[in-house]
Amino acid sequence: MIRFLPFILIPVLILGALGYWRFTASQKSLATPQAQSETDSQTLMEVPKTLPQASLEDRISSLEDTNLKLVAEINKLKAAPLSSPDSAAADTQASLTELKVRVSALEKASPTTSTASKYPLYIPLGAGGGPWADQDWHTLTEYQAPINADNYSGYSGMQLEANFRLTEAAGTGSIRLYNVTDGSVVSSSQLDTTGTAFGVQTSGSFKLPAGQKTYTIQVKSTSSKDIFVQSARIKVNF
Numbered sequence: 001m002i003r004f005l006p007f008i009l010i011p012v013l014i015l016g017a018l019g020y021w022r023f024t025a026s027q028k029s030l031a032t033p034q035a036q037s038e039t040d041s042q043t044l045m046e047v048p049k050t051l052p053q054a055s056l057e058d059r060i061s062s063l064e065d066t067n068l069k070l071v072a073e074i075n076k077l078k079a080a081p082l083s084s085p086d087s088a089a090a091d092t093q094a095s096l097t098e099l100k101v102r103v104s105a106l107e108k109a110s111p112t113t114s115t116a117s118k119y120p121l122y123i124p125l126g127a128g129g130g131p132w133a134d135q136d137w138h139t140l141t142e143y144q145a146p147i148n149a150d151n152y153s154g155y156s157g158m159q160l161e162a163n164f165r166l167t168e169a170a171g172t173g174s175i176r177l178y179n180v181t182d183g184s185v186v187s188s189s190q191l192d193t194t195g196t197a198f199g200v201q202t203s204g205s206f207k208l209p210a211g212q213k214t215y216t217i218q219v220k221s222t223s224s225k226d227i228f229v230q231s232a233r234i235k236v237n238f
Helices: 002-050 056-079 085-108
Strands: 121-127 138-148 157-166 173-179 191-193 199-202 212-221 227-237
Touching: 121 212, 138 227, 157 173, 157 191, 157 212, 173 227, 191 199, 212 227
Parallel strands: none
Antiparallel strands: 121 138, 121 227, 138 212, 157 199, 157 227, 173 191, 173 212
């Protein structure tokens, strides 16, 4: 009896194994269609979300998914390291230091000498008047002007300009600048003419004393012929 026991157990084990295999295969076949149906269902649920015919619920679900993605991206940006205020202040300080160095270099550089000169200025003394026929110097009250030489800092010199003439071509007519305040004649300011037509005469260069002074012109005619003065002014050169 024991001798025949192996021949009995072997077929039983084979039959049991076959039964178990068939049972397992049937379970897998049942699970696979279900999983496939779920996948198809998910696919069918996702497609309408991108189509105009999607339902309101699908659109709301799609918006919620998009919102979640945006929140995730925002959280990533917040988590990203930012430059600290100390770092920004350090960068600003470095830029200021560099700028100061450049300014210092420019200040130490030798400046270019300007060759541009100032235009001359003119101080009017008066216009019109006459005739005068004095053989000695005659002071004109019609031609007066207060002048402060300190107001023309750096001037190189002044000149008297006058437009005058004689009525007859006889003798010489003369004009000069006179310092009424000090009672003195301004040297190098005399002008002479022998012509009977108006013409501008320019004196030599002179400088005025410092401070506020009143100036006028004096005239004379050596032959007592009338002198007419059209205008007179002082030219200030720089």
